Amino acid sequence: MSQACxxxxxxxxxxxxxTLEKLGLRLExxxxxxxxxxxxxxxxxxxxxxLTGLRQHTGNWPGKTIARAEGGFAYNGRRFKLVDLxxxxxxxSASPDETVAREFILFGKPDVTVVVVDATCxxxxxxLALQILQITERVVVCLNLMDEARANNLVVDPRGxxxxxxxxxxxxxxxxGEGMEQLLAxxxxxxxxxxxxxxxxxxxxxxxxxxxxxxxxxxxxxAFPDIAHAEWVALRLLEGDRAVADRVARGEIGRLAPDxxxxxxxxxxxxxxxxxxx
Numbered sequence: 001m002s003q004a005c006x007x008x009x010x011x012x013x014x015x016x017x018x019t020l021e022k023l024g025l026r027l028e029x030x031x032x033x034x035x036x037x038x039x040x041x042x043x044x045x046x047x048x049x050x051l052t053g054l055r056q057h058t059g060n061w062p063g064k065t066i067a068r069a070e071g072g073f074a075y076n077g078r079r080f081k082l083v084d085l086x087x088x089x090x091x092x093s094a095s096p097d098e099t100v101a102r103e104f105i106l107f108g109k110p111d112v113t114v115v116v117v118d119a120t121c122x123x124x125x126x127x128l129a130l131q132i133l134q135i136t137e138r139v140v141v142c143l144n145l146m147d148e149a150r151a152n153n154l155v156v157d158p159r160g161x162x163x164x165x166x167x168x169x170x171x172x173x174x175x176x177g178e179g180m181e182q183l184l185a186x187x188x189x190x191x192x193x194x195x196x197x198x199x200x201x202x203x204x205x206x207x208x209x210x211x212x213x214x215x216x217x218x219x220x221x222x223a224f225p226d227i228a229h230a231e232w233v234a235l236r237l238l239e240g241d242r243a244v245a246d247r248v249a250r251g252e253i254g255r256l257a258p259d260x261x262x263x264x265x266x267x268x269x270x271x272x273x274x275x276x277x278x
Contacts, residue, residue: 021074030072030081032191035105037132038116039125040087043144046174047116048084051184066100076188083110089124091131092241099243105135106229111191114183116142119149119156119171129165133199135232139167140186147173167197212238224253 038044052071069084085104086097105113115132117125133139141161149156162169168186172179189195204210216234220227227233233253236244247253 019075029079031078032111033081033083033108034187034191035083035085035108035110035113036116037085037101037105037113037128038087038142039089039118039128042087042116042118042125043174044087044116045084047114047142047144047172047183048082050174050177050180052082066096073184075184078188078192080187080191083108088128090128091135102135105132106232109228110136110138112138112140112187114140114142114187116144119143119146120152120154122156122161130200130202133165133167134201135229137167137197137199138190139197139199140183140190141165141167141169142174142179142183143169143171144174146171146178147176164200166199168195209238220248220253224251227253 036044036048048069048071051073066086071082071084073080073082083104085101088095088098088101091098091102091105104110113132113136115129117129129139129141143156143158143161146156156171158169158171168190170179170183170186172183174180186195190197204213213231213234216237217230220230220233224230233244233248237248244253
């Protein structure tokens with residue numbers, strides 16, 4: 001299997017040779033925050049447990065009944081906090097799970113977003129990956145369940161997919177630990193800036209759309225000088241996204257509750273549990 005990263009990333013991958021230390025509940029301070037996103041049933045929790053161990057902080061997202069799990073790991077001399085986002089098929093609608101996932105990626109400011117996709121049904125899974133690439137360039141794709149793809153005689157080209165997406169793509173079979181070292185190296189390279197992805201993004205080719213987006217972006221930045229991802233917010237407003245429009249009207253756009261924020265510091269209290277695989 002050839003390496004999955006874009007050619008420009010290979011030097012940083014080979015340079016970032018570290019040893020994984022699963023930190024579990026020891027999350028007092030960290031250097032980088034990693035968001036873990038993906039469709040349900042892609043093995044996302046298996047990846048989470050492989051990187052952090054079976055002990056994790058668990059609780060609910062502020063104001064929600066949606067479970068929130070966090071863990072940590074150390075690699076290459078740095079400490080990483082891993083936030084497991086709710087499994088979701090899309091960031092475009094306003095279900096509670098999708099809202100939590102997209103707001104953390106948008107406004108929680110993770111250093112890296114790892115998108116776990118199922119190698120046996122890429123067409124469905126890449127819908128979410130492409131939506132996340134519209135928001136942030138700091139992405140690593142974990143091409144999970146490669147063992148099942150091989151068992152079903154499916155041929156997947158990770159290097160070609162990485163070239164098309166413009167971000168590192170790592171073939172993995174998390175249940176057996178396959179690809180985890182490469183995944184860690186790519187996370188480390190993107191988090192530290194040793195490799196800067198150049199993600200594929202859909203172009204705004206609809207007549208008049210570019211002008212409308214630029215106009216709304218200007219207004220958003222005038223009203224909210226620190227707003228992140230203003231173009232994405234503008235597109236959602238043009239689409240009539242009621243949840244985003246309400247946040248703008250209330251002056252809350254770009255702000256998260258303190259427990260959402262991905263800022264280095266001290267963890268809120270939470271109960272440890274034994275993590276299962278899903």
